[in-house]
Structure formats: structure tokens, C-alpha cells
Amino acid sequence: MGKVTGFMEFDRALPADRIPVERLNDWQEIHTEMLEEDIRTQGARCMDCGVPFCHAGDSASAPQVGGCPVNNLIPEWNDLIYKGRWREALDRLHQTNNFPEFTGRVCPAPCEDSCVLGINAPPVTIKHHENSIIEKGFAEGWVQPNPPAERTGKKVAVIGSGPAGLAAAAQLNSAGHSVTVYERDDRLGGLLMYGIPNMKLEKPIVERRLQLMREEGIEFVTNTEVGKDISAEELQKQFDSVLLATGSTVPRDLPIEGRELKGVHFAMDYLGSNTKSLLDSEHQDGNYISAKGKKVVVIGGGDTGTDCVGTALRQGCESVIQLEIMPKPPLERAADNPWPEFKRTLKVDYGQAEAIAVQGEDPRQYLQLTQKLTGENGQVKKLHLTGIEWKKDDQGRMGPQPVAGSEREIEADLVLLAMGFLGPEGGLLEQFGADKDARSNAKADYGNYRTSVDGLYAAGDCRRGQSLIVWAINEGREAAREIDRDLMGSTQLP
Ligand code: FAD
Helix, strand or coil, X not given: CCCXXXXXHCCCCCCCCCCHHHHCCCCCCXXXXXXXXXXXXXXXXXXXXXCCHHHCCCCCCCCCCCCCCCCCCHHHHHHHHHXXXXXXXXXXXXXXXXXXXXXXXXXXXXXXXXCHHHHCCCCCCHHHHHHHHHHHHHHHCCCCCCCCCCCCCCEEEEEXXXXXXXXXXXXXXXXXXXXXXXXXXXXXXXXXXXXXXXXXXXXXXXXXXXXXXXXXXXXXXXXXXXXXXXXXXXXXXXXXXXXXXXXXXXXXXXXXXXXXXXXXXXXXXXXXXXXXXXXXHCCCCCCCCCCCCCXXXXXXXXXXXXXXXXXXXXXXXXXXXXXXXXXXXXXXXXXXXXXXXXXXXXXXXXXHHHHHHHHCCCCEECXXXXXXXXXXXXXXXXXXXXXXXXXXXXXXXXXXXXXXXXXXXXXXXXXXXXXXXXXXCCCHHHHHCCCECCCCCEXXXXXXXXXXXXXXXXXXXXXXXXXXXXXXXXXXXXXXXXXXXXXXXXXXXX
């Protein structure tokens, strides 16, 4: 701990995001830089407390405790930042996280919610430190390909190139196995590429890491859907082990009257086509769903919904509303959500901040249920809503109950369904003959990752259900460890 009194001397400070009216004119990241000197001062705010909850996330042993799921060595690198020892900070960071440039940009930072300083003061700016360390590492040329000294002769196939598949591939490759990653999309990265929009995570950042992985010897095969273009059986014959990292890709639908109208889309079709068209032709090909001049209603108040809001505003929508079925979160932690748990409080994310700047109010409307959609000439025109309250039914289960007299209509030309995901698509697990769990995810225990089929493993959203990048990285790394153990009889992987 470099500066014992740092947490008392310095206030929390972060670089300001670019202002909404400016950033809405482009698709570049919204963040700005901070002077190195100022980042070092922020490093001094870390108390190096005896029990650093920030680094302690572990869903298996302590599901209620927040903290970093990849167990980043946060107090150590906070201190190294303060002392200006960036290279050592980078080494510590890479020990636990293969892709700090992704989590440093878009992780919701459970570490900060469990920072001990956060009990009675604003927490340490951990997420910004993570990003600053890795970007300094790239800028200085310290991040170089690090291929294994020897190959084991074992071959592993990874299905899916999202953060879980990529983390597993990186770890398995470092242990000397020959790794091939299969991806059905034309570009690699999973939701890092075609889910999270450019303004949150610019795609050259993803490409930069992929290039390093190629140089380390990992083989990538795109435009290839396992189960269709290559069978499960073929893959099992060609490889010693196979990892499923196919994500949670089945969107929750809205089976109500009017769902079939034109102008009603799943969020992922909207976001994915927008990014692909941006990357392919800077939107010149027109191969995307456009919100230009439209009244947009996003159904769903999570990250995906917020990304739809930010995208619609950049496309030049006339207006945007975001509907949420749950109540408005409290401004402060509730009694049933104590520190160091992940904080469930109202957050104004970038999309809402942009909508407030343009429309003068938060686009989110809470406790709203869409009862039906109506249109003209097959095109959606209106949502018919009712207000709800959450009440227990006869069997004691909480559920939404319509509030009498709260029915209303709102206009819409584009309705985006962002209500979460139900699990991996059907077919592939069946082809492998692998069991599913009660939620239709691949059945494999956390920390173990072995499916019911010998030599077949599962990690990330296809196993745990829709989650976060940091959990996908955690599972990919740990699954790699178990695969290595089974292939070699023991493992050195963390
Ligand atoms: P994915 O990233 O979904 O990758 C799975 C890959 O497998 C895909 O590329 C898919 O094409 C491929 N695939 C599937 N089936 C096959 C097959 N048969 N053959 C070959 N390839 C196949 N998390 C955060 O931490 N912060 C955020 O800000 C955030 N924002 C998000 C925004 C959106 C719009 C969405 C949808 C999610 C967001 N998340 C965010 C969640 C996060 O992106 C996911 O939890 C994470 O990407 C899951 O990683 P994964 O590797 O398990 O799966």
C-alpha cells in the first residue's frame, strides 16, 4: 500500500464520457482519456484492506458476495498503478484475466460494488484502472504474442468464439494444446462483436486481441456452424476434447396479438445487423433495420434494451421509449441487498443519458405490460399497455397483476424485443447426446464443466444462462483447466 492516507485525501474521479450531443453523431466509443498522473492518484485511494472483497467473486462458494468473478488481484495493481509500475501491474492483470480490455470497458464492475471503501465513500475506480493498465500495455508494446514453448500433440475444438470460447482457447493454447475455434458468424467474438455495439466496445479492440491469439497459434474457422456444416460426430473423431461455448441465443418472445406485424423485431436482429452493416460498409449497403425517423419502443430494461436505445438514437429515431415490467430500482441499496453484494440500484447508463439529453426525460417507464400490438396495413402502429403491480398469487408466487384503469396506448413504428434469452438453441446438444438442465442449458456443474458426454465440456452462457462477459471469461478459463487435467492427468492452469 503506497499511500496509507490516500482514501482520505483524494475523491473518486473518472474521465468524463463524451457529451451525448457530440457522441450521437458517430459510432465511436463514448469514453475519454485521463491523465496518467490522475490515474495514479486514484490508485492511491485503494486501502489494501485485509479482506479485499473486490477480488473475491465466486458463485459456487459464496453466491451472495460480489467481487470479481475472475479474482483479479485488484489491491496489488491499484498499488502498482500508484507507484507508476505499470508493466508489473499488467503482468498481475494478465495472470487472472485474458481480456482486460473487454471487461475494462463494459463490465458492470461487481468489484466496485464490493469495494470496502464503498461502505461509506465512493469506491475505488477499479474498472477504469483495469482498462488503463491494459491500454498502457498495448501503447507501450508490452502486449505481445506468447506462444507455448512446446506442443502436447492434443487437439481441442472450441465451438463458439464469444468470451467464454476465446478465454478457453487462450488458456488451452498456452498449455500447449492445438486449438481450433469454430464460429458460425462471418466475424469472431460472439456478443463482443455482434451484440455489444461499437460505442461501448469498438471492434478494432476485439480484432487486436484476436490477431494476438492467431499469432499464438490458435486456429479460427468462421462461417461454420457445428451441427450443420460439420457434425458433432466428425468433430469428436477429429479432436481429443470439445468445448461447447455457444452462448444463450434463444430470445424470449412476446406471444401476444400483433406480434407478427411488420416493424416488430428481436433486439439481436436489430443490433447485430446494425453492427454488421457498419463494419461491412459504414451503413452504405442498407442491410440493417433502421430506426430513422421512427417512433421506437424497446421492451426490456436491461443492457440489451439500453443498447437498442443508444443505437436507435444514433440512427436518428424520432423518439424512443424503454418499457420495463419490473419496478423502478431504489436510489440507495435496499435492506435485502447489503454490501458487498452486487448493487441493485437505479443506474443511468449511456443510452438513457443520451435519451435524456435529446428528449429531456429518462426513456424508461416501469411496471408496464404490453397486452397487444395493433397496426395499419400490416405495419405496427400502437402498443396497448397496462400498468401492473407485483403480487403473490394463491400459491404464494409473485407475478404481475394488471392495475384496473391503467390501460393506455402508445404509438410505435419500430418495436424491439429485448426481454432476455432462454438458453442455447436446440439441436446441437441433442446431436452430441448431452443432457440439458431444467432451464434447457447444457448440463455441467460450475467449476467442473464436464457434460454427460465423455470429452465434451460446456462453459459460458450456454451453461449458466445469460450472464456477463466476466463470468464467461471465468468459465472459459476454468473449463480449460478441467480439459487440460483430463487430457494430461494433471494441470498447471489456474
Ligand atoms: P456468446 O458471446 O454469445 O458467444 C457464443 C458464440 O457461439 C456466438 O458467436 C455464436 O455465433 C457461436 N455459436 C453458437 N452456436 C454455434 C454453432 N453451432 N457453431 C459455431 N458457432 C456457434 N455483458 C457484460 O459484461 N457487459 C455488457 O455491457 C454486456 N452487454 C450486452 C449487450 C447485449 C446486447 C447482449 C446480448 C449481451 C450483453 N452482455 C454484456 C452479456 C455478454 O455479452 C454475454 O454474457 C457473453 O458474451 C457470453 O459469452 P459466451 O462466450 O458464453 O457466448
